[in-house]
Amino acid sequence: MKKNRARKVLKFAVSQFTYPRDPKDFLQVFHNLTSARYTRGVVSRVVRETSDTSTIFFRAGDGWIPHVAGQWARIGVSLNGKRVWRPFSISAAEGHDPSITVKVNGEVSQNLVHEATPGTVLYLEEPSGQFVLDETPSSILFIVAGSGITPVMSMLRTLMPRRPDHDVVLLYSSRTPEDCIFHDEILELADQFPGLKPIFWFSHEDGRIDFSETGDIPRLCPDYQDREIYSSGPDAFVSQVQELAVLHGGQSRVERFDITRRTSASGNGEVYFSRSDETLEVTGADSILEAAENSGRQLPHGCRIGICRSCLVPMTDGQVSDIRTGDVTQDPGLVQTCITRPAPWVALDI
Ligand code: FES
Numbered sequence: 001m002k003k004n005r006a007r008k009v010l011k012f013a014v015s016q017f018t019y020p021r022d023p024k025d026f027l028q029v030f031h032n033l034t035s036a037r038y039t040r041g042v043v044s045r046v047v048r049e050t051s052d053t054s055t056i057f058f059r060a061g062d063g064w065i066p067h068v069a070g071q072w073a074r075i076g077v078s079l080n081g082k083r084v085w086r087p088f089s090i091s092a093a094e095g096h097d098p099s100i101t102v103k104v105n106g107e108v109s110q111n112l113v114h115e116a117t118p119g120t121v122l123y124l125e126e127p128s129g130q131f132v133l134d135e136t137p138s139s140i141l142f143i144v145a146g147s148g149i150t151p152v153m154s155m156l157r158t159l160m161p162r163r164p165d166h167d168v169v170l171l172y173s174s175r176t177p178e179d180c181i182f183h184d185e186i187l188e189l190a191d192q193f194p195g196l197k198p199i200f201w202f203s204h205e206d207g208r209i210d211f212s213e214t215g216d217i218p219r220l221c222p223d224y225q226d227r228e229i230y231s232s233g234p235d236a237f238v239s240q241v242q243e244l245a246v247l248h249g250g251q252s253r254v255e256r257f258d259i260t261r262r263t264s265a266s267g268n269g270e271v272y273f274s275r276s277d278e279t280l281e282v283t284g285a286d287s288i289l290e291a292a293e294n295s296g297r298q299l300p301h302g303c304r305i306g307i308c309r310s311c312l313v314p315m316t317d318g319q320v321s322d323i324r325t326g327d328v329t330q331d332p333g334l335v336q337t338c339i340t341r342p343a344p345w346v347a348l349d350i
Contacts, residue, residue, distance in 0.1 A: 038076070039063035041098070043120040049101060049181045053147070054113045055091060057099040058122055067127035069094045069158040070151040070255070074302055076123030077111050082296075083123060084108050087303050089150040089255070090127060093157035098127075101150045101181060128308065131255040133159060134228065139167035141227040143217075143241050143252075146174060148233030151255055153182050155230075160193040169221050173201040173209055173233075211240040213247060225250060235260045235305075259305045259339065261285050262326045269342030273297075274316065274349050287323055288337040288348075299337055299350070306339040313337055318346035 041058035048054050067073065067090045076085040086108040088100040102112045116122075133155055142152050149172055159166060174180040180200060190196045199220055201209060210216045217224050229252035231241035238254040245252040269282045271291070282291040289311055292299045302310030306324070312334040319330035320340035328343050329335065335348075 039124040039126075041075075041122040041124050043116050043118055043122065044097070045118060046116055050103075050179055052113065053101060053103040053181055054116070055099050055101045056112055056116050056122075057092070057097060059097055060124055063126075064098075064124055065126045067092075067094065067098060067154075068132045069154040070132040071127040071129040071154075072151065072303070073098070073100075073127045074125040075100060075108075075112075076125075077108055078121075079107060079111055082298070085123070085125075085301070087308075089147075089154070091150045091153045091157075093154060093161075095158075101147070101153070103147045103181075128302075129255070131230070131232065131253055133230075137166070137228060139223075139227045140169070141221055141224050141229050142168070142170045142172075143229065143231045144170070144172050145233030145237045146179075146257070147181070148231075148237070148255065148257055149174075149181050150232075152230065152232055153185075156186070156189060156196065160189055160196055164193045164195060166193075166195045168196045169224075169227070170196065170198045171201060171209075171217075171220060172198065173203055173237075176202055176204045209240075211244050213244070217244060229253070231255075232257070234258050256305050256307070259324050261323045267344065269344040269346075271342050272318075272345070272347040274347055282341050285323060285341075287339060287341055288320070288335075288346075291341075292337070301338055304338045306336055309336060311336050311338045314349040316347045316349050319343045320346050 039061055041060045041064070043056055043058045045057040046054055072087045072089045074085045074087050076083045084107070086106070088102060090098050091101040092099040102109045104110050104113050131151055137159070144152050152170070156168070156170070159168070170186065172180070172186070177183065183200070186198050190198050221227070225248045229241065229245050229250065231238040231252050232255040235256045235258050238256055242252050242254060271280045271282060271288055273280065280291055280295055282288060286294070289299055289301055289304065299313065300310055302308035314333070315335045316332055319328055320335050321328045321343040323339055323341055
C-alpha cells in the first residue's frame with residue numbers, strides 16, 4: 001500500500017517537471033529511435049502483398065528527411081552480428097510515414113520479408129533519387145514491370161488524390177495475377193479517381209510486351225507519344241521503353257532495378273586491397289562489391305546499379321572492366337565497385 005502511494009507521489013512530482021508532456025513521451029525520446037550515429041526506424045506494421053513480397057511500414061526517428069514520391073533509401077538491418085545495407089524504393093505517399101515494399105531477392109530482403117515484425121529496428125539513410133514527378137506533370141504513361149511498381153505506387157498514391165482528373169495510364173507487367181503487387185489497391189484508385197487507367201499485363205499468359213513501333217504500346221496507349229513516360233523495372237525492360245521513346249524524339253524517366261551483365265565480362269580476377277595488404281579472388285560475373293561482400297568485407301555502396309556513385313574507391317594500379325559493357329579502364333582514378341570487376345588484376349587504395 002505504502003509502495004503504491006510512494007509511486008503515485010513520484011509520478012506526480014515527475015509530471016510537474018515534464019508538463020505538458022507525459023513522462024512516457026520523454027522515455028520514448030530515448031527509446032529505439034534514438035542513436036548517436038544513425039537515424040533509426042521502428043517497424044510499425046508488416047503487410048504481406050504476394051507470396052514473396054511484403055510492405056514494411058516504419059516510424060522514422062530524428063534525422064529522417066521526408067521522401068519525395070519515387071525516391072529510394074538505403075535501409076540497414078542487423079544480420080549475423082553485422083549491419084548490412086540495401087537500397088529500397090519507398091512505396092508510401094509523400095507526407096505519410098514511410099514504407100518499403102520488398103520482394104525476396106537476397107539475404108537482406110529475405111530477412112525483411114520473413115523476419116521483420118512490429119518493433120524491429122531498422123537503420124536509415126536519407127531518401128534520394130531523381131525518379132520523381134515533375135512539379136506540374138502533364139499526361140503520364142507509366143510502364144512498369146514487377147517490383148518496379150514500388151516507386152510508381154508512391155507517385156500514384158501522392159498524385160491522384162491531389163489531382164483526381166489527372167490523365168494517367170499505368171501499364172503494369174507482372175508474371176501472373178498472383179504476382180501483381182498492389183493489384184486491388186490500383187483498381188480501387190482507378191474507381192475513385194477517373195483519370196487513372198490501369199492496364200495489367202500478365203507475361204505468363206500474354207508473353208512479353210512488344211516495344212516495337214507497331215507493337216503493343218501504340219495499341220494499348222495510342223497517344224503514348226504525347227505523354228510523359230516513366231518506366232521502372234529490370235534494366236532490359238526499361239531500356240526497351242527508352243529506345244521506343246527515343247524513336248519519336250522523346251524521353252523517358254527510368255528507374256532500373258538491376259543491371260544486365262555482359263557474359264563476356266566474367267572470369268577469374270584478383271583485387272588487391274593495399275591498406276590491409278589483402279588479396280581477394282573475384283569469380284564468375286561478380287562485381288568487386290559483390291565479391292567483397294561474399295567474403296565478409298564491407299565496402300561503401302548505395303544503389304548497387306551504377307547510379308548513385310556511393311561506391312567510388314581509388315584505383316591505384318591494374319585495370320577494371322565494366323560488367324554492363326565490358327569496357328576496360330586502366331587509368332588510376334576512382335572506380336565504381338558495384339559495376340566493375342578486375343581485368344584481371346586491380347589494386348584499390350582501401
Ligand atoms: S552503389 Fe550506386 S553507383 Fe555503385
